[in-house]
Amino acid sequence: MSWDDHYPSRTQRLIATMPLLTRGWWYVLLLVFSLSTAMATHSDTDVLIVSSADSPVYQSVISSLRTHLASPCTGNEINCTLPMIKEAKLSNWSESIIGMHPNGVVITLGREAAKQVALSEKKIPHVINALIPKAAVDQLNLNISANRNTAIYLDQPIRRQLHLAAIANPGDRVGILLGPTTQQLKPLIAQEAIRLGIKINYQNILKGETIGPLLKDLLGGSDILLALPDPLIYSRKNIFNILLSSYHSKVPVIGFSATYVKAGAIAAVYSSPDDIGHHLADTINTMYQEGIEPTLHSHLSEHPKYFSVDVNKMVSRSLGINLPSNKEIIKILSVKGEIK
């Protein structure tokens, strides 16, 4: 998978690559399919999706969610019951929108949507906060424990990220810059590092500190740099220093997003909007199969099940590091990198 696979979604891309005539038929088919889905819908088991903004990222999640929700019904559209999906955007947000869905599930996409819905005074039986980093869920103090909210985090489990570092690592010393957001992960990182048999070098960055000298120290004792999402460290301001200093020290960087790989990280494991949509569809399908009663449904918040891997071939070639193909890496991570 390459980094530009995800915007727009695969379906849209597929349509876009079709000749115009065929494309017209495809839209007709899609319309028929959507209508049949709507007709099969049970009226009070609906899903409201609240996006933080109107951008292709959220649209991709929604379109992936729709595709994967419908997939168990393929070939059996008549007898299949699918929840009705409704979309709302923060740009035209009002409390009454929630009021119209007294029994349904509300999915929030992104930090702002999660925040807005959490502020709602209306009683919502179940909220799934998706496309949101774990630290943001903690920061917003979303009511996870009360069983009303669950979350599908955007960030990857530590084990999966460390495991990718181990795959790409020519040595066994992994360097990690910890900022205010990632500081709390230290015990977990230590525990996972023992399992994988790798050594971790940490460098703590405090707010207001220049990363230059600390990064230099860290690179001096590391074979690979693992970037964990922390807005204080991995900001636009620091990206040149981090990627250039690492490259010139011949230390590859493992990023946490497709854009980081494009910028110069050797590889990254991340969940694309498509992966998140897929995970959401699984969750919704399970809920609707088992019944939506919230008290019976204490889904734990979790890291994403589905993930993608990108490799920057130009960087790996320049550093002389041979990496397995994206598919092979995903396979290795899927076997050993179970969610934690």
Place this chain on the structure above:
Amino acid sequence: MKIINTSWLEAARLPTLAAALLFATISHASEDNNFSESLFFGELPVVLSATRLSQPLKDTPASITVIDREMIEASGAVQLVDLLRLVPGFQVAYYTGTKYSATYHGHADQYSRDMQVLINGRSIYDPAFGGVTWGDQELEIDDIDRIEVIRGPNAAAYGSNSFAGVINIISIHPSQQQGSHLNVVAGKGANDQVSARYADSVGDLDYRVSLRYSEDSGFDTRHDSAQLRRLSFRGDYQIDPSNALQMEFGFSNNDYQDGFSGNIFQPLRSTPQEHSFQHFRWEHNSGVGSEYLLQFYHNQQIVTDSFTNSGLGFSAGSGFSSDRYDLEFQHTYGLTEKHRLVWGAGARRDETSSIWTFGSTDKIERDQLRAFFNMEWNPSDQMMVNMGGMFEKFESKDGLFSPRLALNYHLDEENTLRLIATRGYRMPTLFEDNANLRLYYAGTTTPIPGQLLYYAAQDINPEIITAYEIGFLKNIPRYNLTFDARLYNETVTDIIHTKAISGVTEQYINSGKYTINGIDIGLDWKPSRQSLIHLGYSFAHDYGKQFKSTSPGYKLLNDQAPNQTVSLLGSYRFSSGTQLSGAYYYLSEIDWPGDGDNVPYSKRLDVKISQDFKASGMDGDVALIFQNINGRFQDFYTENYWNESIFLQARLNWH
């Protein structure tokens, strides 16, 4: 001898302070405390673009030596040019204690005309007399990221004058230097430097300002002290994720002393030099393996050098001014998984003027247009083929095509065999093409009849080099070991040189040829993160001849390349932060062309001991550098004697 003049420093301080204040008043964008999905999906600039990435050595269509930051630190070099001693087969000559020349296997005088030298892609070659005025270049050693040296011609990628080799100096991105930096070097005698740097970022602009002042007493046996003042700026502005603009400016104003006691054509005198440049580089990265580069630069060199001999009643000089304007477009494109194409076009104008050397105050101009391409083709995992060439058209010259074909065959993961065939040209310098260096009546610009020293009477053609090389590269990443051997045959024809025509007059002509056969060996080994070993060895055998005068006729061109050149560098960093390093250089007897002399072999041993330290909000190191501790030797002129030098260096960084 010292020249004390601090007015320039005072003058330079004002604009720097003004710049610092200007940047300080623009407030920094606040850090995003609201951690959201935008960190994962927000667009980022392509930092490691194709132009910033080095091609892996096993696939490069040339023999390349990389002098990285660790080697620079270990070398103890206090002059940039000394770093080139580490390159196998390279010679560095101090033709005065403060003016330098660097060449690859000899065949160059104080103006190393056969070497292309670039700083961040800007050619610093002087179009008037050729070579590089190393001391005038506005770049501090502490601001260098690495130096990549290509041994052998590479006109296909770097154009004419990429003849004997190409020196590619790449400076550090300012984002890696945030904070203030002070470097003070105090040497035995009068050899002192102080340089300061400030680097920061404002929004999407990363910038640095570097400033230096130095005094150097030169050789004890020469009238060659110097006082150097320079200022440079680099700004990297990320316009949006796909577009970046790099801006560089520099200015230096230097006083040199030169000459030999009792030499009427080289009297003891002062030769002030001024240099400045502006460089704009725009990079567009479309993100689909396609990159565009557009750059423009301008260099200006002004050398003030003339004298009057009242006793003999004449005035003469070699001062001049020169300008180079260059515009270049380049497109790098991955055609398929196995094909990558780099192509581009450029235009250049070189200008010079000097009453002393060109016989007129009129501007002499020469325009050049060029187009180039290189196709990298990877037919199988074992093979890499590079096919390229550059076509150049110089005003009033025939068009030239410099082709290159290189084949890299990977015997296995660690061993690569390299076969290269290439041809290149060296355009005559503006002086070689237009020389009119004569004596004038004292204090006037009226020529003395019959006193014409150098003259260009006919069209001078470029020198032609044809080179064949067999290279072997062994790279064992798990041991951090790289071994490279280059066995070469290079033939230069149509040599540009002077012949005596009558009385004192020498005229520029093309004649003769010389051949250099040799082998270079380079070994780099980093046994651990604390240690490094570098070895460079070169053996060269040269022979040839050129026409000098009707009698004795031909001059033999043997031994103008030193038989053997050796460099050895070793360093170890203790966990206490102490670093101990040593460098040894050997150069066998060499007959320097032009004004130079035949000087016996030389040995030089340098030792550096440094200690790192850290304090709250700052760090730094203190070093003792011993240069040439094994005693006296001669360099370039028999009058130039190297002695032991000791430097105390302190570098401080505030974050």
